[in-house]
Amino acid sequence: MTRTLAALPGAARRLCLSRRNGEICTREDGHRGLHHRTGGRLLWSDLQADPPECPGAGSPAEPAATLDDGFPDGRAVCPVCWAFVGLTDDGTLEPHDSWRGDESRQESDRRREWFNAFGW
Ligand SMILES: [Zn+2]
Ligand SMILES: [Zn+2]
Numbered sequence: 714m715t716r717t718l719a720a721l722p723g724a725a726r727r728l729c730l731s732r733r734n735g736e737i738c739t740r741e742d743g744h745r746g747l748h749h750r751t752g753g754r755l756l757w758s759d760l761q762a763d764p765p766e767c768p769g770a771g772s773p774a775e776p777a778a779t780l781d782d783g784f785p786d787g788r789a790v791c792p793v794c795w796a797f798v799g800l801t802d803d804g805t806l807e808p809h810d811s812w813r814g815d816e817s818r819q820e821s822d823r824r825r826e827w828f829n830a831f832g833w
Contacts, residue, residue, distance in 0.1 A: 769793030
């Protein structure tokens with residue numbers, strides 16, 4: 714997983730974000746033809762794309778550091794897909810879909826702020 718990928722402001726950019734072996738499609742949302750990441754060599758079809766469930770589920774994790782307003786509210790950062798994910802009572806990541814862009818502009822902004830503060 715690369716920094717570039719984690720830093721993609723998905724929802725704001727309206728990218729496709731189909732995934733395949735750690736690559737992520739940077740073509741526009743709803744595009745025709747094969748998926749492709751800008752600068753990458755891999756091309757893939759919907760059939761070859763990874764399933765939506767993230768393989769990081771069940772990994773041990775700890776709640777991420779929080780911004781002043783509490784974001785991300787006790788969730789942990791998934792080391793596989795970089796989503797903010799809730800924790801089970803066992804301290805492992807809850808089952809979740811791989812991150813494919815944020816649900817709202819607000820979440821996207823908070824996410825970017827968090828990665829600027831703590832991401833690397
Ligand atoms: Zn695509
Ligand atoms: Zn994940």
